[in-house]
Amino acid sequence: MEKKPNVVVVGAGWAGLGATYHLAQQGYDVTLLEAGAYPGGLVAGWKTAAGRSVEAGIHGFWYPYRNIFSLVKELGLSPFTPWTRSAQYSPAGLEVESPIFQDELPLPTPLGTFLYTRFRRMPLGDRLSALPLLYAVVDFDNSDDAWQRYDLVTARELFRQFGVSARLYKESFEPMLLVGLFAPGEQCSAAAALGMLYYFILAHQPDFDVVWCRGTVGEMIFRPWVERIEQAGGKVLTQRRVTDVVLESSTSGPVAKAVVCGDDVFAADAVIFAVGVTGIQKIVGGSESLRQFPEFCSLMNLGAVDVLATRLWFDRKVTIPYASNACFGFDNTTGWTFFNLNALHDEFHDEPGTVLEADFYHANQLLPRTDAQIVEKLQRDLATCIPELGQAKVVDSSVLRLPRAVTHFAPGSYQSMLPAQTPIRNVFMSGDWVITRHGSWSQEKAYVTGLEAANLVIARLALGQPATILPVEPDEPHIQGLRSLNRTLRNLTKPLLPKLWLM
Numbered sequence: 001m002e003k004k005p006n007v008v009v010v011g012a013g014w015a016g017l018g019a020t021y022h023l024a025q026q027g028y029d030v031t032l033l034e035a036g037a038y039p040g041g042l043v044a045g046w047k048t049a050a051g052r053s054v055e056a057g058i059h060g061f062w063y064p065y066r067n068i069f070s071l072v073k074e075l076g077l078s079p080f081t082p083w084t085r086s087a088q089y090s091p092a093g094l095e096v097e098s099p100i101f102q103d104e105l106p107l108p109t110p111l112g113t114f115l116y117t118r119f120r121r122m123p124l125g126d127r128l129s130a131l132p133l134l135y136a137v138v139d140f141d142n143s144d145d146a147w148q149r150y151d152l153v154t155a156r157e158l159f160r161q162f163g164v165s166a167r168l169y170k171e172s173f174e175p176m177l178l179v180g181l182f183a184p185g186e187q188c189s190a191a192a193a194l195g196m197l198y199y200f201i202l203a204h205q206p207d208f209d210v211v212w213c214r215g216t217v218g219e220m221i222f223r224p225w226v227e228r229i230e231q232a233g234g235k236v237l238t239q240r241r242v243t244d245v246v247l248e249s250s251t252s253g254p255v256a257k258a259v260v261c262g263d264d265v266f267a268a269d270a271v272i273f274a275v276g277v278t279g280i281q282k283i284v285g286g287s288e289s290l291r292q293f294p295e296f297c298s299l300m301n302l303g304a305v306d307v308l309a310t311r312l313w314f315d316r317k318v319t320i321p322y323a324s325n326a327c328f329g330f331d332n333t334t335g336w337t338f339f340n341l342n343a344l345h346d347e348f349h350d351e352p353g354t355v356l357e358a359d360f361y362h363a364n365q366l367l368p369r370t371d372a373q374i375v376e377k378l379q380r381d382l383a384t385c386i387p388e389l390g391q392a393k394v395v396d397s398s399v400l401r402l403p404r405a406v407t408h409f410a411p412g413s414y415q416s417m418l419p420a421q422t423p424i425r426n427v428f429m430s431g432d433w434v435i436t437r438h439g440s441w442s443q444e445k446a447y448v449t450g451l452e453a454a455n456l457v458i459a460r461l462a463l464g465q466p467a468t469i470l471p472v473e474p475d476e477p478h479i480q481g482l483r484s485l486n487r488t489l490r491n492l493t494k495p496l497l498p499k500l501w502l503m
């Protein structure tokens with residue numbers, strides 16, 4: 001029997017599991033090496049010594065996550081809650097309530113988002129100040145050219161240039177950036193801000209609708225998925241930290257022939273990296289072979305952001321109006337969300353007390369505090385939103401610090417990122433930070449880039465069928481029209497403009 005080609009995938013998050021599953025189904029001999037104790041990456045979940053479920057942050061699955069929804073269906077799973085409504089709080093109390101947008105009369109985007117979102121305090125004039133920004137939304141079409149033009153500007157500067165009011169920026173856009181890109185506007189690329197806001201909120205009215213897992217994503221999706229990977233012949237090995245790649249020269253340039261993992265060496269006809277920014281930097285920093293390539297060294301320019309995931313068990317049931325809530329105005333440069341797990345997770349429906357998860361993004365300034373200080377601060381802030389929580393007693397808690405865990409889409413970082421194809425012809429990149437033209441973000445992007453990398457392996461090694469990747473839903477006709485007009489005008493005026501200007 002002919003030997004199956006070996007593929008080594010590094011990192012068992014959405015990207016690595018996606019690539020491994022597809023390649024194992026196509027007849028490859030796939031080994032997935034994961035440094036941590038559990039598969040799942042940033043979405044991993046586990047039980048505490050007391051048997052309580054915890055995870056590295058609560059993860060939402062937004063309406064446009066077509067590839068993840070399709071995978072979950074194919075796996076025969078039904079892990080999700082119904083679509084949920086959400087709210088926003090500030091130290092002044094409830095600020096914004098969002099409906100389930102797909103239940104409202106469909107309107108051309110962005111009218112539905114604008115009209116159906118219920119702002120309690122934001123004056124109409126401030127809301128209207130977002131209108132000129134629509135030009136940038138149309139102009140930023142996720143092309144390489146658009147990334148080059150917008151990535152060097154900060155999101156804050158973009159909003160300022162387009163006349164967004166100080167209040168709308170502080171109370172609406174900045175909280176969205178902190179939750180969606182994990183950083184405040186002065187530290188976010190304008191390209192990433194436009195791409196993320198368009199994908200999650202603006203492209204189509206229902207895009208902001210979201211579901212959650214009815215337990216940890218680890219238990220509800222990754223455990224059965226890993227079983228299916230193993231049934232298809234894939235090997236998922238945990239506590240295996242990859243340190244290097246062994247290269248050999250070929251007529252078409254250097255190629256990888258093995259992956260080094262401590263004392264073990266895994267032969268490879270192709271390698272897919274599916275690790276986060278911090279993970280790839282550690283590998284490049286210690287790798288004799290990768291540091292020969294400027295493209296890999298350039299990854300050292302990228303940044304990552306600290307997050308904090310906490311879970312509190314209270315001694316009594318408190319009414320929490322919305323299952324998912326975002327908060328702003330509590331700490332400069334840190335955003336946070338809280339979730340009512342009694343409503344979301346089956347395990348906590350019948351708990352006698354309230355179980356809440358609160359996740360902090362860009363939590364750099366909170367990480368040095370002790371667990372007790374964090375829990376005390378959290379209870380104080382929660383009581384500002386839901387006063388009854390101030391009287392309840394915290395009977396148990398979990399505090400997970402995730403230093404440098406998530407990608408920092410900093411201004412100017414695009415030039416240092418890699419696309420799926422690396423300078424080593426049989427080494428491919430995937431993950432939520434790599435360059436792709438798909439247009440998705442976060443978990444969906446990670447999964448899609450895993451499939452894109454698997455398809456490059458298939459194109460190179462010529463075994464099996466490429467994975468079907470569902471594109472993002474096309475732009476609405478009026479946006480298509482405006483984008484096409486804008487491109488025509490841009491192309492007509494380009495030769496007329498002198499090249500002296502700093503773009």
Ligand SMILES: Cc1cc2nc3c(=O)[nH]c(=O)nc-3n(C[C@H](O)[C@H](O)[C@H](O)COP(=O)(O)OP(=O)(O)OC[C@H]3O[C@@H](n4cnc5c(N)ncnc54)[C@H](O)[C@@H]3O)c2cc1C
Binds near residue numbers: 010405
């Ligand atoms: C608190 C929080 C909340 C979030 N909320 C949402 C949300 O609501 N919705 C959403 O879509 N996304 C959300 N995200 C983002 C989402 O988690 C990521 O976009 C996604 O999980 C990234 O997947 P990935 O496969 O690219 O990488 P990761 O999940 O980071 O997986 C990379 C894996 O590589 C492993 N690894 C690293 N180095 C090595 C090595 N040398 N050898 C072997 N293995 C290695 C790591 O251990 C890890 O398991 C959130 C993230 C956090 C932290």
